[in-house]
Amino acid sequence: MLHYLNASLPTPQPTRRAFLKLSAGAVGGLLIGAVIPHKGLANTASGAVATPFVHITPDNRVIVLSKHLDKGQGTATGLATLVAEELDAAAEQVEVEFAPSNPEVYKNLLFGVQGTGGSTAMANSFDQYRQAGAVVRAMIVAAAASEWGLPASEITITNGVVSGGSNSATLGALSALAAAQEPPTDVTLKSPQDWVYIGKGFPRVELPMKTRGSVGLFGMDVQPDGGLVAVTARPPRFGATLASVDATEALALDGVEAVLEIPQGVVVIASNTWIAMQGRDALTLDWVEGSGETRGTDALLAEFRASLDEPGLPSHPRGDAAAKLAQAAQVVEAEYVFPYLAHAPMEPLDMTVLYDGQSATFWGGSQIQTVDHGTAAAVLGLEFPQITINTRWGGGSFGRRATPDGHLTAEAAMIGKAWLDAGNAARPIKLVYSREDDIRGGYYRPMAVHRVRAGLDAEGNISGWEHRVVSQSIFTGTAFESFTVKDGVDHSTVEGISDTTYAIPDMHVDVHHPAVGVPTLWWRSVGHTHTAYVMETMMDELAVAAGRDPIEFRLAYLTGDARLAGVLQLAAEKAGAAGPEGTHRGIAVHKSFNSYVAEIADVRLRDDGTVKVEKVTCGVDCGVPINPDNITAQVEGALGYGLSAILREEITMVDGEVEQANFPDYTPLRITDMPEVEVHIVRSDAAPTGIGEPGTPPIGPAVANAVFRATGTRIRELPFTRHGLA
Amino acid sequence: MVTLTINGEPREIDANPDMPLLWVLRDELKMTGTKFGCGVASCGACTVHIDGEPTRSCQALIGDLEGANVTTIEAIDTPAAKAIQAAWVELQVPQCGYCQSGQIMSASALLTATPKPTDDDIDAAMEGNLCRCATYARIRRAIHRAAEIMEA
Secondary structure (H helix, E strand, C coil): CCCCCCCCCCCCCCCHHHHHCHHHCCCCCCCCCCCCCCCCCCCCCCCCEECCCEEECCCCCEEEEECCCCCCCCHHHHHHHHHHHHHCCCHHHEEEEECCCCHHHHCCCCCCCCCCCCCCHHHHHHHHHHHHHHHHHHHHHHHHHHHHCCCHHHCEEECCEEEECCEEEECCCCHHHHHCCCCCCCCCCCCHHHCCCCCCCCCCCCHHHHCCCCCCCEHHHCCCCCCEEEEEECCCECCCCEEEEECHHHHHCCCEEEEEEECCEEEEEECCHHHHHHHHHCCEEEECCCCCCCCCHHHHHHHHHHHCCCCCEEEEEECCHHHHHHHCCEEEEEEEEECEECCCCCCCCEEEEEECCCCEEEEECCCCHHHHHHHHHHHHCCCHHHEEEEECECCCCCCCCCCCCCHHHHHHHHHHHHHHHCCCCCCCEEEECCHHHHHCCCCEECCEEEEEEEEECCCCCEEEEEEEEEECCCCCCCCCHHHHEECCEEHHHHCCCCCCCCCCCCEEEEEECCCCCCCECCCCCCCHHHHHHHHHHHHHHHHHHHCCCHHHHHHHCCCCCHHHHHHHHHHHHHHCCCCCCCCEEEEEEEEECCEEEEEEEEEEECCCCCEEEEEEEEEEECCCCCCHHHHHHHHHHHHHHHHHHHHHCCECEECCEECCCCCCCCCCCCHHHCCEEEEEECCCCCCCCCCCCCCCCCHHHHHHHHHHHHHCCCCCECCHHHHCCC | CEEEEECCEEEEECCCCCCEHHHHHHHHCCCCCCCCCCCCCCCCCCEEEECCEEEECCCCEHHHCCCCEEECCCCCCCHHHHHHHHHHHHCCCCCCCCCHHHHHHHHHHHHHHCCCCCHHHHHHHHCCCCCCCCCHHHHHHHHHHHHHHHHC
8 A cells, every 4th residue: 555655745744734735746756865853852851862763761771663553564673673773772672662643753755744554664764763773872882982981983782782891881871871962963874794683583572562461552442531432323325424313212321421423424422332332223313315325236346347348548558469469379368356355454443532622632553644643633623733643553454544534533533523512521532443334334445357368379478468457446536646546547456467577568458447436445465456366367377278387487477577586486496396285286476565475375175165275385575574584474464364355255235235244244264264374585685675465466366276276267256255165 | 230250359340231241341440451353252352261261252241240250361370371472472473463362362271271282173262263464373383382381
């Protein structure tokens, strides 16, 4: 998500008006290497070093301020690794806190606003957080030199211990003196051969807390004194409007404090989440008949399929695909259907607000703080400095907590305002989504339909490739539209197709973006969730039609992309000649978020005909592997997430109403379906790139290609449950 | 009024008897280690031990818990739980971590009942616990590792 923002947005001034202009367009380039504000925060009276990114306290804690949300992907630890590396801190003294919302200091250098997504966290922070560590290291060294009367060159720091001559001290012991030092404007970073953490390992900073039920980690766990809980009754169809509400029974329930109408629906506020939900169940609601999106997914699919026969808007056409297809010895043609998907993070959405008419404070897993900040300012009529956003650990996201319209924060702000406007004293109110709210709440991976016609010449080489995609645009109409929508084509719909690095000279890709009233959103790896499936199953199908080995066939088209070829060869070598007895093998390789992943799946068919993926062998190149074990974990999780989707996940609608409600009918992967995963990482020295998402795209096609070898059937309509395979 | 024991302490709870234990713990007692994931006993995030048995607290009504002995993630300290928590950190199991309280409560109960679980035992005991981060491969390894820790 958001990886399209390769240029900086203008830095928003701290006013809501400036925020609202955010969509104005791209200017400038990367800010990496430019002026980094390591000065600017006052050093504290308590004797702590306090730069914007690193604090060192007298009790010897090193606190790294994470500008990024960590919702499981390990970014907090990644940033801690970078600081600890340059500071030479001991791993066990390093903690992470989330930075305040301040786009000037904490912007994502690839977005221009404070936000996390598109697998950019480490890519944009790699220099910045190493510099931040080097700055405080220099301050500590200067303090030690002055205290011990030694030249700075004779001061060393190893594993958190500062030494010089016969002296030694902890970082904390020197923090008060260091705080008085002027932060240097210029620092030299370590050479890679001197790294002690980067490329080797650093334990996740928060796992002791996450294994002991620690208080207040997640937004859902925010329990301020005097706090209330809000749940919202939302329309049964997207965009439907309220005709009337009778709240008599709800208001009669013990613990229900108020029922309020806001544009999003009818809000029940209570002292306890369960009571709020009971109150919502007790509402009598009438919605305007025929309002909102009334089409079901069958009707939408029929319309999408009809569009396949009409030329769409072209995306990077090259050569003459039609002519080459006309000359081809054989043509492979296929249509694919991908359903809407819910993200369903384990922590349902929540946002806590405290609004008193003059200022507002929010607590939650804010993923694009600047959007949430600006949205709250616009809703409440406040300026940026009147708003505080306290970011909490995210209980998963997969894209869901990053919304370009800031709808969750907007809803919380409206609830805070409606509560105050109703004459109540200001109290913290936590807006909570139930699982049903989450599954039925939209912001889905868009439904997509593809049609491909690909030719082979007599020698078994690709001869023309026509590819049409019908899918809603995710970005059109958002503040981020100008970064990915060009000439009417939302690149996120065709990423991985029209920019494939397979050397296919005659390729015509075009797109239809139907208008549908179902809100859509980036879902872990965005367009690659469906484009990789089509590209990699088609490449497999073509290899079979050409009578060529599927790896050799791909490599023949990857002569211009050594890194993609490299991970494929790495995975192939590690997977060996064949999988365990009785398994069938499928392969896929795909580049996304500037990272390269190959996955080789060994798949067994159970006696009941369902698919069991036994083992997946992965080759990964994401540049400098900052924390190899976290890269392994992300690839394990990302392919598990992708496997979950292709096996059983789909959102369907009847007359505009979502049919699924909760995990009994929207059914994610469980432990029984998780394969063994082996991850092999290229020891690259290229700049680090994303790893939260790139493991997701290849798993679907790898498994589908294995299923073809097991059954002779090509699965082109997802999920696998539609074919008795799951 | 319901009288029960939570994490070794006697408690008197004055709440609607139909209120699930989950919401008594989270919203009345402010013990948020036990998580809300689905509310329909389908994800396991709310797993606690009631009289030693792993139980979905979203379906355990407080009115039915007179005299019950409840243990939550905040206080579980059986040898199995300590081994599970150690193995969880050693193998770096959690990602987002939201489901992990429930995973740990289920895994601890498994290990107490079955000190050397097979993969099939693990499947049976853990199938009810969802993890959207798909940390399942590490959960499996960590349960085996915890069994080794307990044996040592």
